[in-house]
Amino acid sequence: MDFLSGILDPITSLNWEVIAQLTMLGLIVVAGPVVVLVLASRGGDL
Numbered sequence: 001m002d003f004l005s006g007i008l009d010p011i012t013s014l015n016w017e018v019i020a021q022l023t024m025l026g027l028i029v030v031a032g033p034v035v036v037l038v039l040a041s042r043g044g045d046l
Helices: 001-014 015-043
Strands: none
Touching: none
């Protein structure tokens, strides 16, 4: 069992809340230029 705890210890010690927050922030930051590109490709009409 020590073998498994040695493998899983780095995974369980990660701060998953920070990873989730940074992921959501990245998605929001990427969404802005994507909307601009979609609008430009459609001639400005939603």
